[in-house]
Structures are given as structure tokens and as C-alpha cells.
Amino acid sequence: KRSGGNQYRFHTMEMNAAFQRHVELEAYLRKALERGEFTLLYQPQVELDGERLIGVEALIRWNCAELGLISPAQFIPVAEQTGLIRSIGHWVLEEACREAKRWEACGGGHVEISVNVSAGQFMQPDFVSRVRSILSSTGLAPQRLCLEITESMVVHNLQATLTMLQELAELGIRIAMDDFGTGYSSLSVIKQLPISTIKIDRSFMGDLTKEDADRSIVPAIISMSTTLGKKVVAEGVETSEQLQLLKRMGCDTAQGYYFSRPLTASALIRYFQYGVEKLDTRTLREDASS
Numbered sequence: 001k002r003s004g005g006n007q008y009r010f011h012t013m014e015m016n017a018a019f020q021r022h023v024e025l026e027a028y029l030r031k032a033l034e035r036g037e038f039t040l041l042y043q044p045q046v047e048l049d050g051e052r053l054i055g056v057e058a059l060i061r062w063n064c065a066e067l068g069l070i071s072p073a074q075f076i077p078v079a080e081q082t083g084l085i086r087s088i089g090h091w092v093l094e095e096a097c098r099e100a101k102r103w104e105a106c107g108g109g110h111v112e113i114s115v116n117v118s119a120g121q122f123m124q125p126d127f128v129s130r131v132r133s134i135l136s137s138t139g140l141a142p143q144r145l146c147l148e149i150t151e152s153m154v155v156h157n158l159q160a161t162l163t164m165l166q167e168l169a170e171l172g173i174r175i176a177m178d179d180f181g182t183g184y185s186s187l188s189v190i191k192q193l194p195i196s197t198i199k200i201d202r203s204f205m206g207d208l209t210k211e212d213a214d215r216s217i218v219p220a221i222i223s224m225s226t227t228l229g230k231k232v233v234a235e236g237v238e239t240s241e242q243l244q245l246l247k248r249m250g251c252d253t254a255q256g257y258y259f260s261r262p263l264t265a266s267a268l269i270r271y272f273q274y275g276v277e278k279l280d281t282r283t284l285r286e287d288a289s290s
């Protein structure tokens, strides 16, 4: 009983610490937009047939004046819980579209921009009209925009999600299913949705080179996606061995540290301006660390 009591108290202390951290993050997060503390990095997506850069994923970074660099894995959940995700997500979408429009003048006009969308942002009644107005104010062609959604968004609200995805697809925007394989969406759900791309979660990449049953998950996702006429992107590719296996399995596109870490906007533009047709991974690696 005594140890039970201690455990309870320990648990409470842990919860208090987590709660305080949440309160602290929330307070600073509320000021982050007006203080201009967010930036976007862009991680290349490479077409495996020819190893050309065909797209980039926008990834948010928060450099908080008081707390330093906070990862999105930490603050996106807080933004979700507090509703701040709506204004942060709006900023991300606008910034990413504005930036992608600029690439037309420096050799990156063909590059697709992928933007992560959270559940709380997607579920706003005016989400589709916000997207439409950002496209018209930035002048970005809808065909160059891809929105990344997750399986849990679909599972929790299939009918509403389906309607919105259809409206977005009608505008010409592409939709990708992010982190695929970690959630619970069934084949029949995937088949119903107007999504063009499936991103295989990076947790499966480690299994790829093992002689083990998990190895068959990746080829299974690739063949399912291909059968359904969807493009496949492998996330988190770190080694040439993984890359060779993915190519052999018929994967279209890959993203990961093997090709490049997420780059600053200026490093990406410098890459476009070199005009290198075939991706030079060494150039990108140097850019990433500069």
C-alpha cells in the first residue's frame, strides 16, 4: 500500500511536469507567429527512375526566443490541443505556396510542394475556401500543391473527409496519405479516397534490409498502391542499400537523409540555380549543413 501511494504521488509529479511543460509551450506558442519565430525547411523528394528532384516537403521549424529550437513532434500536438494549429497551419500553407511560386523564376517551376495538414486544421468548415484563396493570392497552380493527410483523420470522420478531399481534388490539388502503414485505414477506404500518393512510413525502412517477415510489408504496400493507380513515396531512406531494394520493388519516389536533409529555402534555390539535372547528393549534403 505504501509503495502504491508513492507510485501514485510519483505519477502525479510526472503529470504535473508534463502539464507545466504544456502550459509553457502554449504560452510561447501563442506569441510565435507575431514574433516571426517559425520557418520552413524543404526536404527533397527524388524520382527513383533517373534520380531527379520532383518535389519537396515543407517542414516547420520553431526557434523560440526563450526555449530555443522546439521540434514539431513536441509543439504540433500542443497546437492541435489549443486550436492554435489553425493559424499556424494557415501560415505554413501560405508561406509554402508563396515560396514555391518564387521557384518558377529560378529553375524550380516543375517542383511540387507538399504541405502537412493536421486534423484540427483540416476540420475547419472553411478549410477548402482558405486553400482556394491562398492559391489565388500566391498565384500557385493547384497542380503544384500536395496536401499530406494521415490515416487517423480519415478513420475518425470518413464521410466529411471524403467530401472535402473531393472538393480539393476538383481544384487540381494532389492529396498524399502520410505515414502509411502505422494507422488503421483499410484497403477499401484507401480505394474510395481521391488520393494520388501513398507515403510509406519511415519505420518500415529499417526492416527492409533484414531477412525477416517485416521486409514483405514494403513490397506489399508498393504493389497495393500500384494496383490502385497511386504513386508511392518511401519516407526515411537513409542508405544506398535501402534505395536499391526500393528500386527493385518498383517504388517511384523516395525522401530521406540519403538524398538530403531538409534544406533552407535559400539552399534549395541555390540547388535549382546550379541547373543540375541529375541529383548530386553531395551538393545537397553540403547545402544542408551550411
Ligand code: C2E
Pocket: 043, 058, 059, 060, 071, 072, 073, 076, 089, 092, 116, 117, 118, 148, 178, 179, 202, 235, 236, 237, 238, 255, 256, 257, 258, 262
Ligand atoms: P512527417 O510529415 O512524416 O515528416 C517526415 C519527418 O521525418 C520529418 O521530421 C523529417 O525531417 C524526418 N525525416 C526525413 N528523412 C528522414 C530520414 O532519412 N531519417 C529520419 N530519421 N528522419 C527523417 P520533422 O521535420 O521533425 O517533422 C516531424 C513531424 O511533424 C512530421 O512528420 C509531421 O507530422 C509534423 N510536421 C512537420 N511540419 C509540419 C507542418 O508544417 N504542419 C503540420 N501540421 N505538421 C508538421
Ligand code: MG
Pocket: 057, 116, 148, 178
Ligand atoms: Mg509529411
Ligand code: MG
Pocket: 178, 179, 199, 201, 202, 235
Ligand atoms: Mg511521414
Ligand code: MG
Pocket: 179
Ligand atoms: Mg511522421
